[in-house]
Amino acid sequence: MNIIKGDKIKVLSGKDRGKTGKVTKAIPTEGKVVVEKVNVVKKHKKAKGGAPGERISLELPINVSNTQLICSKCKKPTRVGKKKVGGKMVRICKKCEAEI
Ligand SMILES: [Zn+2]
Numbered sequence: 001m002n003i004i005k006g007d008k009i010k011v012l013s014g015k016d017r018g019k020t021g022k023v024t025k026a027i028p029t030e031g032k033v034v035v036e037k038v039n040v041v042k043k044h045k046k047a048k049g050g051a052p053g054e055r056i057s058l059e060l061p062i063n064v065s066n067t068q069l070i071c072s073k074c075k076k077p078t079r080v081g082k083k084k085v086g087g088k089m090v091r092i093c094k095k096c097e098a099e100i
Pocket of ligand 1: 071072073074075076078093094095096097098
């Protein structure tokens, strides 16, 4: 998985197609990411005891294959490449080849 927490991504399919947002959580074992304000569902929390019920918004994970990373340099959605720099693997933008 080439997307990590803190990345900015664009959603390619689903009801939030075209939206961009920041990855707040990456779940590599499931190949999913949670993205700010993307795939939001509203849930009702029932009133319990003396506390009133409330509506809460929850961001559900989306498949990483439905997202594309937005390069911080050229600001375009891009595929992610990998390059070895100083013995370390870094992610690069396939469009402008900047390190991500
Ligand atoms: Zn770029």
